[in-house]
Amino acid sequence: MSNIVEQLRHACALGSYESVLAIDRAVPIIHSGPGCAAKIWATLGLQNGCQGTGYIGGHSIPCTDAGEKEVIFGGTDRLEKVISNSFKVMDADLYVVLTGCTSDIVGDYVGEVVDRFKAQGKPIVYAETGGFKGSNFIGHELVIDAIIDQYLKPSDKIDEGLVNIWATVPYQDTFWSGNLETIEKLLNSIGVRTNIIFGHGRGINALNKVPKAQYNLLISPWIGLKNVKHLKEKFGTEFLQYPVLPIGPKETGKFLRTIGEFLGIDKSIIEREIEKQEDRYFYYLERAADVLLETRLLPKHFVTIADSTYALAISKFLINDLGLLPARQFITEDVSKQYEKKVKESFSGFYNNIVPEIQFTSDSGDINSYLKDTDFRTKPLILGSGWDRVISKDIKGYELSISAPVSDRMVLDRSYLGYDGGMRLIEDIYTVVLQDFQ
Structure with missing residues (x-):
């Protein structure tokens, strides 16, 4: 058995600095070896939908670039200097110190350094996000928990x-x-x-x-x-x-009704909104009925290769709204063992009691082997990442990149959620299919 994992679709826990950049005017300060942040930025920022850098991202992110000296003698002095200089030259509302593998293994007392700046009234927190702790999904939770514990304060009034x-x-x-x-x-x-x-x-x-x-x-x-x-x-x-x-009318309607019931909103308000949105959605869908139904261009089977959130959402839409049949659904984000059963149970409630086959793997080698060895009879629809373009071409499938890394598309404010998002997804799928006829 090989211990090599091919073509990972996520970053290490330190990649959670991207979650910091997503908060307007927040700055990550990284205590790690040289190159860590740049590689993550290239993966999640540049190669994943060309999303860019955020407020102060990319090569502008402060980093200690810890080396051999810091490994032997510790890097807290260097970290303190980098934090101090960051306050001088970077205008931000929140600073978040994140650690890499080197500092976590050495055991630098990052919390003590951060506490000295907090005592001066500086808006700063820290999270230990050494890459060996898991993926950036785990890192994201670590960062949010750090902000909850070290920055947020109870409110006198709800x-x-x-x-x-x-x-x-x-x-x-x-x-x-x-x-x-x-x-x-x-x-x-x-x-x-x-x-x-x-x-x-x-x-x-x-x-x-x-x-x-x-x-x-x-x-x-x-x-x-x-x-x-x-x-x-x-x-x-x-x-x-x-x-x-x-995604689409069935799940969006269910979503709005569930939220409305939880919050005690008048049902008539929710039903009027759903009726208005569905009327518009089906107007456009009926206009395309000739293409969707009579020409029979839509693939019969689909495979999702994505994190559990997208694999579930897209499966729900393609099965319940478009009537496609699921082949294997690959979940790629290294779901924590404690949640695997919960995630599997989420793949229920499909039309005609369809139960998709689920496989948890972050190894593209496993995925490619399945795609090569499976007889789909007709061209399958592969909803994955930029990694999957080559294998999709080899097996004569239709490929649409919807999960990281999305290296063949630029994404600004595009979304597949809701009623409009369902139409966007249909457009993008059919665009891929129609291009095959050129």
Whole structure:
């Protein structure tokens, strides 16, 4: 058996510095060896939808570049100097110190260094995110927990009706920014006031509101569950976990009804909004009925190669709304063993009691072997990453990149969520199919 993992689709825990960059005017300060941050930026920023750098990202990120000297004698003096200089030259509202493998193995007392700056009134926290602790999905949770424990303060008054929104991991999810805006619009349409800390124009003001919110809403099978539980323990904030990103009319309608029931919203308000949105959605779908049905261009079978959030959401849409048949569904983010059963159970409630076959693997070698050895009879639809373009071409399949690294597309505010997002996904799938006829 080979111990080599081919073509990973995520970064190490230190990649959570991208979650810091997603908070407007927040700066990560990295205590690690040289090259770590640059490689992660190339993977999640440049090669994953050309998302760029954030407020102060890319090669601008402060880093200690710890070397042999710091390994032998410790790197806290160097870290203190880098933090001090960062305050002098970088204008930010929050600074987050993140550690790499070197400093975590050596055992540098990063917390003591950070505490000295906090004693001066500086807005700074730290998280130990050595790469050996897991993926950047785990790192994301570590960063949010660090902010909860070291920055957020209890509120004297709860803002009734305000809901914090937590969903996918920024930058790892190529479509994170557009997704959050879509979720906000969907909830605003039924009268829900939302608070989101990631994305354009939010930042520290949104972060400060987190303890004031009446509820937390987590849209994820497992990522972030640790954080909303922590917020409940610390601030008493009740939470609702909705495991599926809503794509298309069936899941979006279910999503809005579930939120409405949880928050006690008048059902008539929700049903009017759903009816309005479905009327528009099916107007456009009926216009394309000749292409969708009579020409029979749509592939019969599909394979998803993505993290559990996207694999689940897209499976729900393609099976329940478009009537496609699932082949194997690959879940690639190294789901924690404690959550594997929960994730599997989420793959239920499909049309005709269809139960997709699930495989947890981060190894593209396993995925490629399955695709090569499977007789799909007709051209399959492969919904994966840029890694999967070559194998899809080899087996004469249709490939659409929807999960990291999305190296063949530029993504600005695109989203596949909601009613409009479902139409965008149909457009993108059919574009791939039609290009095969050129």
